[in-house]
Amino acid sequence: MNLQQHSTICKGCWQNLHLPVVLRGPLAIPFRVVGLRPSRMNPNTCTFCELAFTRIMKARNVTIDATVLFADLRGYTTASESLASSEMASTLDAFYDECAEAIWEHDGLLNKTIGDAIMAVFNFPIRQDDHAEQAVRAARRMQQRWRARHPGLVEGLGLDEGSLCIGIGISSGDVSFGEFGQSHRDLTAIGTVVNIAARAQSAARGGQILVTKTVRDRCEKDIVQGDGSIYNLKGLLAPIELYDAGT
Secondary structure, three states, rough: OOOOOOOOOHHHHHHHOOOOOEEEHHHHHHHHOOOOEEEEOOOOOOOHHHHHHHHHHOOOOEEEEEEEEEEEEOOOHHHHHOOOHHHHHHHHHHHHHHHHHHHHHOOOOEEEEOOOEEEEEEOOOOOOOOOOHHHHHHHHHHHHHHHHHHHHHHHHOOOOOOOOOOEEEEEEEEEEEEOOOOOOOEEEEHHHHHHHHHHHHHOOOOOEEEHHHHHHHHOOOOOOOOOOOEEOOOOOOOOOEEEOOOO
């Protein structure tokens, strides 16, 4: 796996507050002393960005315009029944690593790892006018990275070539983002946009990226081509039109 070169300065603090929070190198030592270090959700931002709601916005959550991406490793549960736990753990690590690098390459936030799935948010804390397009490009990069790693992985595990592919769903619009919960506070996004992205991911085939019409319309011309298809997604009252965003 080829890791990208990460930023020396926190992109979130610099963009939002014009504060040069140093993340790496000798100059980062004073920041580490006061608890500022690279965020695990995006190493190009810092832990201060995660506290922005209570420290800066004076609110536990806010409504933001964002794009949400869900990706799932197809066939992981089935494969886990026949493989050693160490093999499945290393497979999951590989999946997380490839997804993370693709997301961070496009300034997204790897918000959650949920078993054999991940959730990413674009447009916080690094603001992006083209966050929908960046999410699509991140999804394509994710598929590219996984295709490059996939043959050696499944061969080493003795699995069929069609095993362990990634299905992705993307939705865009207003979400409630911030800290939720009392006994255990969780920094995340909630709302209809999040639910639709998760359901679109469930409908995607292995190797496919499904996006909503809003995502398609927000991207530059010809980024997402072709006609949409109508899907009846579990948990949604009305059918929804989704578009194949290619690979």
